[in-house]
Amino acid sequence: MLEFSVPPPIRLLAIDIDGTLLNSQFHIAQSDLDALRRAHQSGIEVILVTGRRHTFALPMARQLGFDLWLISSNGAITRSLAGDTFHRDLMPAETCRTLCRSMQEFRGNMVITFDKESKGALVLERMDELTVSIQRWLEKNMQFIEFVIPIEDSLVADPVQAMFCGPIPRMHVALQSLQSSELKDCITIVRTEYPLRDLSIVDILNRKCSKGHALERWAAHRGIPRPEVMAIGDNYNDVEMLAFAGVPFIMGNACDELKSNGWQMTLSNDECGVAAAVDQVLGLKVSRLQSF
Helix, strand or coil, X not given: CCCCCCCCCCCEEEXXXXXXXXXXXXXXXXXXXXXXXXXXXXXXXXEEECCCCHHHHHHHHHHCCCCCEEEEHHHCEEEECCCCEEEECCCCHHHHHHHHHHCHHHHHHEEEECCCCCCCCEEECCCCCCCCCCHHHXXXXXXXXXXXXXXXXXXXXXXXEEXXXXXXXXXXXHHHHHHCCCCCCCEEEEEEEEHHHCEEEEEEEECCCCHHHHHHHHHHHHCCCHHHEEEEECCHHHHHHHHHCCEEEECCCCCHHHHCCCCEECCCCCXXXXXXXXXXXXXXXXXXXXXX
C-alpha cells in the first residue's frame, strides 16, 4: 500500500459532517472523536463545515468535547458553539421571491430557511413530496417547521437559503431549471447527493456563498495561510472547500466528481477515514491511505 510524506504543519482543520464525520449509522466513531481531540490538543483549530443548519449541527459539535466554531448552511452562517456570530451571508428576500415564482413546478420540494431558532425557522407549503426523501430530517425539525401558503408570504426577512429535496432524477430536472433561469447570475446553486437513499438536496444561496468562501474568510480572520488549512469532505457541496484547502482529503465513500479531482483519498466514513487522515497529518504512519 502507498504511504505519503507528512504535509506542512496544519493550523486549521475543516471537517464536513454528513458522509464524512458521521458514519452510515449517523454516529461519530470513537476513533474519529479521539483523532480530532488529538488534533485540538496539538494546537490545530478544528472547525465543522456543514450543509446543516447551525442548530442541527450542534449535537455533533458538542460530542467533540472542546470549544469550536461551525460554518453551517453551506457557508451562509459562521457561528461559535456558544452562539456568537462571526458572519452571515443571507439571500435577499426579493431574490427568493423570484426563485419561488420561477420554480412553481417544485414548490412541493421546497423549504425556505431563516436564521432563527423557533417555529418558522423552516417554512414549507406542504410535506407530501418531502416526507419519503427526508423523513428523518423532518421528524427532528418539526418544532421549527411552519406551513405558509403561498410560501413567499414568509419572506418578511432575508432567508438563509432555499432548499429543494427529492429523488435524484427529479432534482436533476430542478437543477436544469435553475441553471437556465434569470437568477443564475445572482445565486449559488449547491447540490448534495446520496445515491443509496435516492436523495438529492439542491441548496440555493446568496451569490458567491459556499463552504469554500466561508472557510477562506475564516482562515483570513485567523491569519492562517492556505497551505496550513486541511479539509476533509465527501460530496458535491464540499468541492469549493476542498479546492481552497492546501491539504484536501476526500473520503473513500466520496462521490465520483470529487474522486476525479486528484485529491488524496482516505478511508470511508465507515472505516474511520477522518481519523486516518488526521493521524497522517499529525505524523503517524497510516499505510492504508490511498491516492486516487
